[in-house]
Amino acid sequence: MNKYKHIQRAAYDGNLQLPKLGLVIFTFGNVSAADHELGVFAIKPSGVPYEDLSAEEMVIVDFDGKKIEGSLRPSSDTKTHAVLYKNCPEIGGIVHTHSTYATAWAQSLRDIPNYGTTHADHTVYDIPCAPPMNDEMIEGDYEHETGFQILNCLKEKNLSCTEIEMILVGNHAPFAWGKTVAKAVYNAAVMEELAKMAFLTEQINPEAARLKQSLMKKHYERKHGEGSFSKMLW
Numbered sequence: 001m002n003k004y005k006h007i008q009r010a011a012y013d014g015n016l017q018l019p020k021l022g023l024v025i026f027t028f029g030n031v032s033a034a035d036h037e038l039g040v041f042a043i044k045p046s047g048v049p050y051e052d053l054s055a056e057e058m059v060i061v062d063f064d065g066k067k068i069e070g071s072l073r074p075s076s077d078t079k080t081h082a083v084l085y086k087n088c089p090e091i092g093g094i095v096h097t098h099s100t101y102a103t104a105w106a107q108s109l110r111d112i113p114n115y116g117t118t119h120a121d122h123t124v125y126d127i128p129c130a131p132p133m134n135d136e137m138i139e140g141d142y143e144h145e146t147g148f149q150i151l152n153c154l155k156e157k158n159l160s161c162t163e164i165e166m167i168l169v170g171n172h173a174p175f176a177w178g179k180t181v182a183k184a185v186y187n188a189a190v191m192e193e194l195a196k197m198a199f200l201t202e203q204i205n206p207e208a209a210r211l212k213q214s215l216m217k218k219h220y221e222r223k224h225g226e227g228s229f230s231k232m233l234w
């Protein structure tokens, strides 16, 4: 009996969603699923095309980034996932993509401003862009440091892993997470859509203003208040 089957299945299903949602091409991107009680997560193997993946091939890694089980090499971003799981016990799934619009904002080193109610339905905050790493971090354990780049940015903005479930890594690309893999995949797709809408908003009106507080609050609470649809769903 394989005790990791449930997270391998969740990670596999999540990975297959990425090309279907148009969030990745080729082998870009990776999804992982954690079991905090076992202290491990399952992640996509490195360099394997999505169509060739199988659930059994999802590599099992601990929260220090050490491979526990699996014949293939885990995704090159594994250590970033490990740092996030180790520091955020609420996270059950993580998604990393290079989806076009979100990556364009990351490359522009800009937070995605909250311009409208679609954004406010998911978060009241601008989606943060973590500043690029310093050279010391880049030359060090790069993927490990990417995890701290994310955590440091959240700390700087005074946000917890549950207050915001999406972030841009400056010069790189987006990461999204959630209580479950399904929620993390949902967040990754939503972030791409919000990035696209914000980009178009600035094209149409470079002076566009952020959503006003009252509307922001109204929309967020409508979706996230007690008994709301999203509470039931996730």
Ligand SMILES: [Zn+2]
Pocket: 077, 096, 097, 098, 172, 173
């Ligand atoms: Zn990447």
